[in-house]
Amino acid sequence: MFKGICRETHNGNMVTKILKIPKFFTCIRNFSSENVLVEVNNKTNTAILRLSRPPVNGLNLEVLNEFESLLSQLEQQKVNGVIITSNKEGILTGGIDIAELQTIDQRRLKKYWTTFRDTFLKLYNTPLLTVAVINGHSPAGGCLFSTACDYRVMTRNYNIGGNETQLGLVAPIWFMDRVADLIGHRQAELAFTQGKLFSTDEAHKLGLIDEIVENTAEGLSKAQIIINSFANVPKKAREISKRFTRQQFLDKMIRDTDDDIRHFVNHIGSNETQKIIEQYMQKLKSKRF
Numbered sequence: 001m002f003k004g005i006c007r008e009t010h011n012g013n014m015v016t017k018i019l020k021i022p023k024f025f026t027c028i029r030n031f032s033s034e035n036v037l038v039e040v041n042n043k044t045n046t047a048i049l050r051l052s053r054p055p056v057n058g059l060n061l062e063v064l065n066e067f068e069s070l071l072s073q074l075e076q077q078k079v080n081g082v083i084i085t086s087n088k089e090g091i092l093t094g095g096i097d098i099a100e101l102q103t104i105d106q107r108r109l110k111k112y113w114t115t116f117r118d119t120f121l122k123l124y125n126t127p128l129l130t131v132a133v134i135n136g137h138s139p140a141g142g143c144l145f146s147t148a149c150d151y152r153v154m155t156r157n158y159n160i161g162g163n164e165t166q167l168g169l170v171a172p173i174w175f176m177d178r179v180a181d182l183i184g185h186r187q188a189e190l191a192f193t194q195g196k197l198f199s200t201d202e203a204h205k206l207g208l209i210d211e212i213v214e215n216t217a218e219g220l221s222k223a224q225i226i227i228n229s230f231a232n233v234p235k236k237a238r239e240i241s242k243r244f245t246r247q248q249f250l251d252k253m254i255r256d257t258d259d260d261i262r263h264f265v266n267h268i269g270s271n272e273t274q275k276i277i278e279q280y281m282q283k284l285k286s287k288r289f
């Protein structure tokens with residue numbers, strides 16, 4: 001027998017059921033965590049990882065830890081590819097859960113930022129093939145995490161980009177570097193100084209995303225096609241090529257770890273930034289943009 005978890009909504013409440021499935025009939029392996037649903041298709045050996053933390057899949061410490069741990073498990077299982085998407089059509093993630101930034105406790109800020117960086121690095125550095133199916137808005141941290149994937153498809157009529165400057169915050173330099181890798185230095189400079197959120201079409205024209213799809217289902221099947229297209233590529237050679245093309249960025253990010261964490265703690269932990277964050281949260285809650 002294989003044990004699976006099934007999550008369903010009944011009268012607005014999320015219900016978790018433990019399923020007993022005879023191994024012979026199983027086509028899905030399912031080992032979801034609290035905030036991230038995972039299913040691995042036994043036939044294709046592809047994992048779909050769905051962010052599932054209402055209301056906006058905010059990236060708090062728990063989500064990041066779960067995400068990192070699930071990726072490690074998928075690496076051990078040697079899946080053929082990982083598709084990252086949202087369980088809620090319309091929002092991939094609202095980025096960092098702002099509650100994590102509302103503190104001047106330096107130890108907490110340091111812990112959060114270390115975890116945030118480590119999770120990004122795990123995704124950026126994984127030998128697995130990764131495809132982001134961006135099926136909703138993807139501001140700031142959401143955009144950053146999708147740039148760590150090998151390929152990005154996005155549904156129409158949503159926004160993606162680094163909007164930190166618009167909020168009065170400063171995005172980390174490695175986010176700027178990663179976006180510059182994809183859209184070029186000049187466009188990244190304009191985007192980050194303006195805190196620009198791009199529409200799906202604009203992001204596609206710039207190269208921030210690779211393809212546009214009409215809906216999540218099309219996104220998932222497109223992602224599977226991309227993963228299949230690597231089937232005849234020698235695995236070891238692909239993994240080493242991925243590592244080589246990403247090595248320079250990785251080396252710089254790791255070399256700058258201490259400076260980056262110090263800048264984050266000083267920037268976010270200052271009274272001035274705390275006021276800005278508080279005002280932004282109030283705007284967000286009253287929808288005054």
Ligand SMILES: CCCCC/C=C\CCC/C=C/CC(=O)SCCNC(=O)CCNC(=O)[C@H](O)C(C)(C)COP(=O)(O)OP(=O)(O)OC[C@H]1O[C@@H](n2cnc3c(N)ncnc32)[C@H](O)[C@@H]1OP(=O)(O)O
Nearest residue numbers: 055094095096097098137140141170172263264267284285
């Ligand atoms: C000088 C050296 C500097 C070095 C610095 C280094 C690092 C600096 C790090 C700074 C990096 C920041 C990165 C980030 O990710 S910051 C977060 C940015 N995110 C956003 O601005 C997104 C804000 N949200 C939205 O735009 C929308 O909510 C939406 C995601 C498009 C969804 O819209 P909608 O469906 O209409 O939902 P609501 O707006 O009604 O939201 C529902 C609910 O959720 C709350 N909420 C939304 N986003 C967040 C969030 N990111 N964190 C926490 N809470 C969020 C929202 O307030 C609503 O709550 P209520 O229902 O209680 O009103």
